[in-house]
Amino acid sequence: MTIAFPTEAPPRPARLVDHFERGLDAPICLTWELTYACNLSCVHCLSSSGRRDPRELSTAECKAVFDELERMQVFYVNIGGGEPTVRSDFWELLEYATAHHVGVKFSTNGVKITPDAAAALAANDYVDVQISLDGATPEVNDAIRGPRSYETALRAMANLRDAGMKGFKLSVVCTRTNIGQLDEFKAIADEYGAQLRLTRLRPSGRGADVWDELHPTQAQQRELYDWLVAHGDEVLTGDSFFHLSAYGQALPGLNLCGAGRVVCLIDPIGDVYACPFAIHDEFLAGSVRDDGGFAEVWRHSELFTRLREPQSGGACTSCQFFDTCKGGCMAAKFFTGLPLDGPDPECVQGYGEQELAKRKNTGGGIPLPSGDHSHRTSPPRPRDGMGPVSVTIRRRDDIQAPPVSACAESPLAGFAATLTPRESGAEGHHQEGTRTTLA
Amino acid sequence: MNAETAWRVHPQVSVRPESFGALLYHFGTRKLSFLKDRTLLAIVEALGDAPSARAACEAVGVSAASQPKYLQALETLAASHMIEERTA
Numbered sequence: 188m189t190i191a192f193p194t195e196a197p198p199r200p201a202r203l204v205d206h207f208e209r210g211l212d213a214p215i216c217l218t219w220e221l222t223y224a225c226n227l228s229c230v231h232c233l234s235s236s237g238r239r240d241p242r243e244l245s246t247a248e249c250k251a252v253f254d255e256l257e258r259m260q261v262f263y264v265n266i267g268g269g270e271p272t273v274r275s276d277f278w279e280l281l282e283y284a285t286a287h288h289v290g291v292k293f294s295t296n297g298v299k300i301t302p303d304a305a306a307a308l309a310a311n312d313y314v315d316v317q318i319s320l321d322g323a324t325p326e327v328n329d330a331i332r333g334p335r336s337y338e339t340a341l342r343a344m345a346n347l348r349d350a351g352m353k354g355f356k357l358s359v360v361c362t363r364t365n366i367g368q369l370d371e372f373k374a375i376a377d378e379y380g381a382q383l384r385l386t387r388l389r390p391s392g393r394g395a396d397v398w399d400e401l402h403p404t405q406a407q408q409r410e411l412y413d414w415l416v417a418h419g420d421e422v423l424t425g426d427s428f429f430h431l432s433a434y435g436q437a438l439p440g441l442n443l444c445g446a447g448r449v450v451c452l453i454d455p456i457g458d459v460y461a462c463p464f465a466i467h468d469e470f471l472a473g474s475v476r477d478d479g480g481f482a483e484v485w486r487h488s489e490l491f492t493r494l495r496e497p498q499s500g501g502a503c504t505s506c507q508f509f510d511t512c513k514g515g516c517m518a519a520k521f522f523t524g525l526p527l528d529g530p531d532p533e534c535v536q537g538y539g540e541q542e543l544a545k546r547k548n549t550g551g552g553i554p555l556p557s558g559d560h561s562h563r564t565s566p567p568r569p570r571d572g573m574g575p576v577s578v579t580i581r582r583r584d585d586i587q588a589p590p591v592s593a594c595a596e597s598p599l600a601g602f603a604a605t606l607t608p609r610e611s612g613a614e615g616h617h618q619e620g621t622r623t624t625l626a
Numbered sequence: 627m628n629a630e631t632a633w634r635v636h637p638q639v640s641v642r643p644e645s646f647g648a649l650l651y652h653f654g655t656r657k658l659s660f661l662k663d664r665t666l667l668a669i670v671e672a673l674g675d676a677p678s679a680r681a682a683c684e685a686v687g688v689s690a691a692s693q694p695k696y697l698q699a700l701e702t703l704a705a706s707h708m709i710e711e712r713t714a
Contacts, residue, residue: 203660211649215658260642262640262642262651262653263651288640292656312638312653312654315656
């Protein structure tokens with residue numbers, strides 16, 4: 188049998204977004220979580236951070252990755268964590284990256300942004316800083332990010348402003364408790380000479396535990412959309428809210444899920460994932476520690492190749508807003524247990540809620556994150572259906588004497604069988620002698 | 627923009643060729659731009675050595691009829707500071 192191939196090349200795509208769907212030679216930017224270590228335990232942490240992973244990339248390995256990013260002409264990386272500044276080599280790596288023409292934008296809770304650090308940051312044109320704040324008041328913020336985190340963030344912003352750093356970012360994850368504070372956030376950003384950046388709450392990492400209570404209501408989504416339309420170019424969104432485009436007018440930005448096509452994530456141990464919001468085996472493409480390094484994973488991994496093929500919109504294709512919304516966020520669907528080719532859980536047309544209700548009725552499972560680096564002493568995380576556990580403490584009647592282990596009787600227990608009779612005797616004699624002396 | 631004067635890519639701009647044209651990133655303004663075809667990329671790369679923007683177009687073989695389209699694209703790049711005027 189012969190297969191007829193069309194002789195003409197397929198028509199060239201006209202829009203940039205079509206090129207991006209097929210992937211680029213290198214990411215436009217990538218997210219790199221430098222460490223899982225963090226001084227905070229935010230309830231919605233995407234990467235379930237807290238404790239450092241002992242397999243973390245070394246300073247030399249990180250520098251090798253920056254070398255590779257320079258060769259691939261990756262313009263800049265978004266460095267996060269964890270709290271990246273708690274790595275003792277953080278400032279050294281920052282210096283190294285920018286000296287090698289890789290710009291750095293890093294996210295921090297501000298804990299290490301002292302006046303000296305702020306002065307060094309302000310002097311480097313290739314560095315941008317993003318301070319995280321999830322409430323315009325301490326009450327709202329600290330409930331999510333932990334005690335005194337508001338104070339820490341504002342002190343860092345004051346230090347940056349006083350050092351003359353202009354246009355750094357104030358980064359806010361939009362939740363049910365802070366959507367009403369958008370104007371206040373804008374006022375704080377203006378006061379410190381910062382630019383406001385709003386992003387979406389994802390049900391990833393510990394975010395999955397609080398998503399039901401914290402994700403914006405339908406009415407709040409509308410409020411957010413109207414606010415974004417009104418403030419347009421003054422506010423950055425990291426292209427987070429393209430699912431809101433189905434309210435009507437598309438929001439500024441690419442309006443595309445960039446996973447594996449224009450963005451990806453490197454985690455603290457060097458694993459490469461398609462999406463910054465999906466640290467899960469399902470989205471693991473390879474490791475920078477593999478042969479060929481990051482470039483090989485980006486260009487040839489099976490997962491990324493698959494993500495660059497035309498995606499089926501599934502149930503969403505018949506929706507009139509599919510062209511702008513594209514079915515929403517892959518990670519949001521995955522971690523709420525919805526099919527990847529269906530609607531986003533926060534679909535503004537309400538299709539996601541229907542799917543979520545169906546899933547709950549059928550008792551469909553929700554995928555758990557593949558790793559958890561949370562502090563073991565974290566404030567208790569919300570759990571449902573668990574009350575106090577009753578325990579009865581009493582003596583066991585079936586045990587008559589304290590347990591005696593074999594080694595308490597003979598230091599050679601378990602070894603004697605492998606020795607020849609002569610050696611065994613000699614050793615035994617010696618040990619006996621020793622014991623006598625000690626006694 | 628003046629097509630008869632000398633131009634160059636802004637020193638803080640990085641140009642990365644792609645199959646469809648190129649990506650431009652300005653480290654000062656932190657803005658990303660796109661060149662939608664390879665001819666425009668060739669013009670942008672030729673700017674630094676050409677006595678004028680128009681000469682850069684001619685140097686890469688853009689016909690007089692197509693020049694307005696490309697000069698218009700350069701105008702957009704100038705407005706976002708991706709390219710700037712230089713002393714010839």
